[in-house]
Amino acid sequence: MTAAAQPKPGDPVQLRHVRISDPFWSEYGRLIREAVIPYQYETFHDRVPGVEPGHAIRNLRIAAGLEKGEFGGFVFQDSDLAKWLEAAGHSLTTHPDPELERKVDEIIDLMAQAQQPDGYFNTYFTVKEPGKRWTNLTDCHELYVAGHLIEAAVAYYRGTGKTRLLDMMCRFADYIGDVFGSGEGKLPGYDGHQEIELALVKLYRATGQERYLRLAQYFIDQRGTDPKFFHEEWKRRGRISHWSPVPSHKAPDLPYFQSHIPVREQDQAVGHAVRAVYMYSAMADLARVNRDESLAQACRRLWHNITRRQMYITGGIGSTHHGEAFTFDYDLPNDTAYAETCASIGLIFFASRMLRLEPKAEYADVLERALYNTVLAGMARDGQHFFYVNPLEVWPEASRRNPGKHHVKPIRQGWFACACCPPNVARLLASLGEYVYTQTTDTLYTHLYIGGTAEVWLAGNKVAVAQESGLPWSGQVAIRLETNAPAPFSLALRIPDWTDGFRLTINGIPVAPSDFCIQDGYVHLARTWHSGDLVQLELPMDIRLVRAHPQVRANAGKVALVRGPLVYALEGIDHEGGPLAALVLDKSVPLAARFDPELLGGAVVIEGGALREQEDGWEDVLYSTAAKSAVPVPLRAIPYYLWGNRGESEMTVWFREH
Numbered sequence: 001m002t003a004a005a006q007p008k009p010g011d012p013v014q015l016r017h018v019r020i021s022d023p024f025w026s027e028y029g030r031l032i033r034e035a036v037i038p039y040q041y042e043t044f045h046d047r048v049p050g051v052e053p054g055h056a057i058r059n060l061r062i063a064a065g066l067e068k069g070e071f072g073g074f075v076f077q078d079s080d081l082a083k084w085l086e087a088a089g090h091s092l093t094t095h096p097d098p099e100l101e102r103k104v105d106e107i108i109d110l111m112a113q114a115q116q117p118d119g120y121f122n123t124y125f126t127v128k129e130p131g132k133r134w135t136n137l138t139d140c141h142e143l144y145v146a147g148h149l150i151e152a153a154v155a156y157y158r159g160t161g162k163t164r165l166l167d168m169m170c171r172f173a174d175y176i177g178d179v180f181g182s183g184e185g186k187l188p189g190y191d192g193h194q195e196i197e198l199a200l201v202k203l204y205r206a207t208g209q210e211r212y213l214r215l216a217q218y219f220i221d222q223r224g225t226d227p228k229f230f231h232e233e234w235k236r237r238g239r240i241s242h243w244s245p246v247p248s249h250k251a252p253d254l255p256y257f258q259s260h261i262p263v264r265e266q267d268q269a270v271g272h273a274v275r276a277v278y279m280y281s282a283m284a285d286l287a288r289v290n291r292d293e294s295l296a297q298a299c300r301r302l303w304h305n306i307t308r309r310q311m312y313i314t315g316g317i318g319s320t321h322h323g324e325a326f327t328f329d330y331d332l333p334n335d336t337a338y339a340e341t342c343a344s345i346g347l348i349f350f351a352s353r354m355l356r357l358e359p360k361a362e363y364a365d366v367l368e369r370a371l372y373n374t375v376l377a378g379m380a381r382d383g384q385h386f387f388y389v390n391p392l393e394v395w396p397e398a399s400r401r402n403p404g405k406h407h408v409k410p411i412r413q414g415w416f417a418c419a420c421c422p423p424n425v426a427r428l429l430a431s432l433g434e435y436v437y438t439q440t441t442d443t444l445y446t447h448l449y450i451g452g453t454a455e456v457w458l459a460g461n462k463v464a465v466a467q468e469s470g471l472p473w474s475g476q477v478a479i480r481l482e483t484n485a486p487a488p489f490s491l492a493l494r495i496p497d498w499t500d501g502f503r504l505t506i507n508g509i510p511v512a513p514s515d516f517c518i519q520d521g522y523v524h525l526a527r528t529w530h531s532g533d534l535v536q537l538e539l540p541m542d543i544r545l546v547r548a549h550p551q552v553r554a555n556a557g558k559v560a561l562v563r564g565p566l567v568y569a570l571e572g573i574d575h576e577g578g579p580l581a582a583l584v585l586d587k588s589v590p591l592a593a594r595f596d597p598e599l600l601g602g603a604v605v606i607e608g609g610a611l612r613e614q615e616d617g618w619e620d621v622l623y624s625t626a627a628k629s630a631v632p633v634p635l636r637a638i639p640y641y642l643w644g645n646r647g648e649s650e651m652t653v654w655f656r657e658h
């Protein structure tokens with residue numbers, strides 16, 4: 001193993017140098033360590049009553065020749081295990097745990113036995129379809145699984161310093177490099193589900209081996225070129241798919257795989273949302289590492305299209321469950337949304353890489369929006385129930401009885417057979433510390449206001465940063481700096497898009513406008529810092545009434561409530577006596593924020609008034625010319641991420657203002 005690649009400007013402050021200690025977020029970290037990781041470990045061993053077997057360990061044992069039997073689960077089943085291994089690696093980075101490490105090492109032992117002599121690893125193709133490797137990249141996620149295994153190996157190496165899994169996955173990556181490429185006898189392809197690309201960039205960072213970077217670049221540049229690989233492969237296969245053995249006249253739908261045109265020419269987010277944002281993440285990585293401006297421009301265009309045209313206010317993406325996909329600009333239905341938890345996690349990956357490429361607050365604003373709303377909503381407070389789909393409007397009866405809404409669940413579900421989202425939430429939250437800061441040689445950027453400590457080197461000085469934050473309930477932030485000697489550097493603090501101003505003091509003295517500059521949404525404080533210097537930032541957190549672009553049909557005449565990073569939702573349980581659609585905001589009643597210690601562990605709720613349209617006189621008519629009467633009722637909104645935790649009930653983010 002050679003030395004790791006040198007850090008470049010914009011690198012995140014690595015997880016091992018950040019500790020989260022925060023009244024809001026520490027609880028989530030504990031939940032991941034104490035509930036999610038142990039629970040999923042049990043599902044791998046098929047030991048959770050009432051939950052479909054995960055097959056992970058059994059598949060490994062069969063592939064290793066230690067057990068006889070049939071492969072179980074989906075073709076990409078190994079990826080769940082990989083995401084769990086990655087979460088465990090992150091967790092071990094911040095919270096050493098010999099028992100967890102022992103369990104992981106045991107699994108790595110099995111994996112070593114299941115790995116093929118040439119480096120190949122995939123229990124499906126080893127057990128069920130030997131000889132069919134790389135024959136169906138369109139459907140079978142072979143490189144996607146490889147990518148997750150590589151990410152796991154890098155995380156475990158960083159968390160423990162152990163190189164066994166990393167070495168195994170380097171062998172696998174080297175073998176992939178032998179198979180794919182434009183040379184004689186090589187396969188000029190790429191995967192139907194992007195993931196290997198961003199993983200190879202991580203492998204390059206961990207090992208310093210440029211061949212992994214070049215392979216990532218190959219997969220990105222090859223995608224969408226002529227002849228179209230997925231069509232060629234499909235013809236070679238006899239026009240069948242993994243999901244149907246019957247030949248079909250319908251060739252793979254290239255936009256679904258973001259492979260219709262070369263990626264540098266793409267300017268519209270299309271197709272499967274998770275695949276799209278995983279690919280854009282790798283593009284942003286490569287744009288930065290290789291200073292590739294045309295790739296950076298493509299990233300900016302795609303970012304712009306998503307965040308200005310195709311993103312829900314909650315940071316959800318993917319408007320339709322048909323293909324878990326983007327549809328088109330301004331098509332953002334609330335009640336049939338897909339907005340998969342994994343897609344918002346992928347959007348966070350994309351945002352964090354855009355921040356590394358160029359620190360602009362808009363990237364961190366979206367990152368924060370997706371994190372505090374869709375990602376947190378994705379998991380119940382027990383760490384054992386999850387939303388895959390994150391709608392902005394739910395009518396539980398319609399979820400049951402309208403086939404077009406079956407995918408929209410009114411309460412979080414237990415573990416799924418296709419358990420993509422839960423381990424994705426686990427690996428994101430276990431590595432959350434890595435999203436808080438990035439740095440250049442002399443500037444520390446604070447993107448998220450999350451309490452804890454960080455150790456960084458700035459302009460040759462070791463600096464300890466201790467942050468306290470009142471988010472998401474209040475906008476009070478304090479940052480204390482400790483240095484060995486007076487240290488000249490710049491502290492850049494993000495001013496979020498949800499605030500209209502800020503107050504800033506250093507050691508209790510207000511900072512004059514001449515003592516800072518604002519650039520791309522960050523306040524830059526450039527000065528010589530002394531040990532014990534205390535920066536206090538106050539971000540006013542007013543209740544905001546937000547409206548959508550007139551092209552968004554679904555939200556015409558409606559508003560959403562936002563306070564700080566949190567989007568709010570109304571629930572039926574707080575508004576009994578009629579549908580939420582009958583409520584109209586009563587602007588004569590002021591909206592007020594109040595901390596409610598009784599609500600699901602304590603949360604700030606927004607209270608005000610509404611007028612409810614009455615059903616008197618409508619008992620036996622469906623349509624009438626009669627004017628509707630309305631009565632005043634209390635209005636109460638809770639943070640969106642907490643919806644669906646009090647039993648089945650209607651929910652809506654957008655409600656009428658007229």
Ligand SMILES: [Zn+2]
Nearest residue numbers: 340342420421
């Ligand atoms: Zn998912």
